[in-house]
Amino acid sequence: MVVQDTILKDWKSAKPHPVWVLHGEEEFLRDELIHQAALIIVPDEATRSFNVDILYGPETTLDQVLTIARSYPMMAERRLVIVREAERILRARPAGGAKSRKKTTDDPFLLYLEQPNPDCVLLFDLEKFGARNQSPFKELAERAKVIEFPVLKEAEVSDWLRARAKSLGRTLATDAARLLIAYLGTGLRNHANELEKLSIYCDDRNEITAKDVERVVGASRENNVFDLTKAIGAGNKAPAAAILLRLLDQSKDQRQFLFVMLLRFLEQITIARELAAKGENERAIAEALELRGGAAYFAKEIVQQARRYTRDRLDSALAALIQAEAQTRGRHTNDELLMEMLLLNIMPAAAAV
Numbered sequence: 001m002v003v004q005d006t007i008l009k010d011w012k013s014a015k016p017h018p019v020w021v022l023h024g025e026e027e028f029l030r031d032e033l034i035h036q037a038a039l040i041i042v043p044d045e046a047t048r049s050f051n052v053d054i055l056y057g058p059e060t061t062l063d064q065v066l067t068i069a070r071s072y073p074m075m076a077e078r079r080l081v082i083v084r085e086a087e088r089i090l091r092a093r094p095a096g097g098a099k100s101r102k103k104t105t106d107d108p109f110l111l112y113l114e115q116p117n118p119d120c121v122l123l124f125d126l127e128k129f130g131a132r133n134q135s136p137f138k139e140l141a142e143r144a145k146v147i148e149f150p151v152l153k154e155a156e157v158s159d160w161l162r163a164r165a166k167s168l169g170r171t172l173a174t175d176a177a178r179l180l181i182a183y184l185g186t187g188l189r190n191h192a193n194e195l196e197k198l199s200i201y202c203d204d205r206n207e208i209t210a211k212d213v214e215r216v217v218g219a220s221r222e223n224n225v226f227d228l229t230k231a232i233g234a235g236n237k238a239p240a241a242a243i244l245l246r247l248l249d250q251s252k253d254q255r256q257f258l259f260v261m262l263l264r265f266l267e268q269i270t271i272a273r274e275l276a277a278k279g280e281n282e283r284a285i286a287e288a289l290e291l292r293g294g295a296a297y298f299a300k301e302i303v304q305q306a307r308r309y310t311r312d313r314l315d316s317a318l319a320a321l322i323q324a325e326a327q328t329r330g331r332h333t334n335d336e337l338l339m340e341m342l343l344l345n346i347m348p349a350a351a352a353v
Contacts (some may be wrong), residue, residue: 003147004084007033010145011040011121015146016078018116021086023129028189030125030324034082041080041121042073051079057088057126065089066112069122078119086124090136109136114141123138155290157186164192165208168199175210178298182225182261183217233305235348244339257320259325262346266321270314272299273306308348321344 042048073079130137157176165172184190230241286299324342
């Protein structure tokens with residue numbers, strides 16, 4: 001990905017930036033970059049243990065971090081100091097009051113940011129960056145390289161999956177990527193683990209197919225949610241009900257998964273219906289639905305499904321979904337009955353014909 005490539009290029013340069021902050025909810029990408037940082041910044045394995053320090057916010061202080069960061073590398077060009085869970089020590093500093101308004105030269109950390117050790121790369125890793133109008137996040141934003149790693153969108157995950165598969169010497173079919181995202185969500189750690197398994201499973205075959213995903217990841221093609229939404233969109237009551245009940249039989253967790261996927265289905269139908277009514281072509285609709293590359297093929301099917309819904313019917317379907325989800329938060333409910341009623345309420349009008 002572009003951001004990671006830019007970071008790696010800087011680290012490999014003769015003069016890497018001395019202070020970094022990696023933050024965001026997509027912690028798997030941060031973890032991988034931090035692992036690569038040690039290999040790149042201190043390439044000599046024999047001296048790496050002397051020049052790479054990994055500290056943890058809850059177990060250290062900012063003074064200890066700065067003491068290590070100021071020290072010279074041992075038999076190497078530079079040293080690397082990594083602070084995991086860094087929000088603990090960064091947020092511990094006063095954000096207001098007279099002390100925090102002292103001149104920069106009175107604050108050891110702010111002084112370090114002004115004059116960092118050129119022979120050290122100091123890397124802070126945290127989930128959430130602080131307010132940029134408060135110290136020390138204000139100064140970090142001004143003087144450090146601050147990179148955010150938000151949760152990726154589905155289209156971005158799809159691109160990442162294909163690139164990851166390529167790095168394993170495989171190609172990933174478009175429907176296989178789509179099925180992986182539906183089954184695992186957008187968190188990359190689970191995807192990385194499952195791709196490793198799929199690569200081993202495929203053995204001497206180059207392509208990872210949807211059938212491989214079904215067998216290895218555990219999603220049955222017969223029961224998967226794509227067949228369910230396809231049956232719903234076509235108004236095929238009996239197949240939709242059969243698939244729904246089989247999905248519920250797999251585990252209780254499937255109920256929440258189904259709510260999420262059915263909501264996504266209704267959102268896609270709504271977008272497709274509105275854009276089609278404006279005369280937009282399938283390519284534009286695919287882009288709006290974030291279906292890129294080979295996945296754009298599914299836009300045609302979604303448009304066909306959208307034609308079976310009126311605006312009122314979509315509003316009614318969404319209201320039924322919200323009501324069903326709310327019912328599951330109360331007393332014990334009959335999942336099968338609840339979901340079957342929901343199914344009837346979100347089917348297009350053709351279902352009643």
